[in-house]
Amino acid sequence: MAAGNGPWMALALLTLLAGLQTPALSEVSVQPNFKQDQFLGRWFTKGLASNATWFQEKKAKLSMCKSVVTAAEDGALNLTVTYFRNTQCHVWNLLLEPTGTPGHYRYYKPKWGSNHDVLVVETDYDRYAMFITQSTNVPGKELFMATLYTRSQNPVAERELNEKFRSFAHSQGFTDEAIVFLHKADKCIDDQ
Numbered sequence: 165m166a167a168g169n170g171p172w173m174a175l176a177l178l179t180l181l182a183g184l185q186t187p188a189l190s191e192v193s194v195q196p197n198f199k200q201d202q203f204l205g206r207w208f209t210k211g212l213a214s215n216a217t218w219f220q221e222k223k224a225k226l227s228m229c230k231s232v233v234t235a236a237e238d239g240a241l242n243l244t245v246t247y248f249r250n251t252q253c254h255v256w257n258l259l260l261e262p263t264g265t266p267g268h269y270r271y272y273k274p275k276w277g278s279n280h281d282v283l284v285v286e287t288d289y290d291r292y293a294m295f296i297t298q299s300t301n302v303p304g305k306e307l308f309m310a311t312l313y314t315r316s317q318n319p320v321a322e323r324e325l326n327e328k329f330r331s332f333a334h335s336q337g338f339t340d341e342a343i344v345f346l347h348k349a350d351k352c353i354d355d356q
């Protein structure tokens with residue numbers, strides 16, 4: 165090999181190392197054979213993992229959100245998120261646009277001018293789903309987050325699901341401190 169290749173090798177190695185800190189989306193696999201119609205309906209945010217500072221500060225206070233997923237036009241998903249915070253119920257709407265890969269969606273937040281990729285990594289549709297959200301162009305906010313959805317606020321085999329999510333979060337590079345299991349919401353969200 166010519167000596168002149170040295171700097172390029174170093175650059176390639178640096179790029180590779182930088183890539184290891186946050187898994188590139190192309191390395192995150194989606195649920196094989198993802199069935200969007202079975203993913204519809206109500207979910208609860210049971211677990212989260214994030215390295216964001218705001219998340220570390222607030223995680224003890226976070227309670228579960230409810231998400232209702234409906235099919236929108238052209239293969240998109242409409243997410244209606246309800247949560248309780250600061251003595252009030254909040255409702256928030258998101259449109260997840262398809263990317264062409266089943267289980268991989270994208271949304272845009274006009275308020276921040278940011279793009280967010282959502283990948284459903286694993287789901288059995290009737291008990292749980294685990295996904296990754298990667299955001300770009302979010303000033304001062306976390307770029308990478310893992311989420312555990314469950315169909316019920318009190319899922320069957322809760323401990324097993326929590327452990328499954330913990331392993332998943334570890335596999336994505338999150339440490340135990342970055343993982344939180346949310347407590348049941350006592351307002352705004354019923355389990356019906």
Ligand SMILES: *[C@@H]1O[C@H](CO)[C@@H](O)[C@H](O)[C@H]1NC(C)=O
Binds near residue numbers: 236237243259
């Ligand atoms: C998404 O759902 C909400 C609540 O049902 C509704 O108000 C909104 O129009 C829907 N948006 C789309 C794009 O379907």
Ligand SMILES: *[C@@H]1O[C@H](CO)[C@@H](O)[C@H](O)[C@H]1NC(C)=O
Binds near residue numbers: 186337342
């Ligand atoms: C989160 O922070 C820990 C500790 O700094 C680090 O080891 C880990 O790679 C980070 N994970 C992600 C997904 O950024």
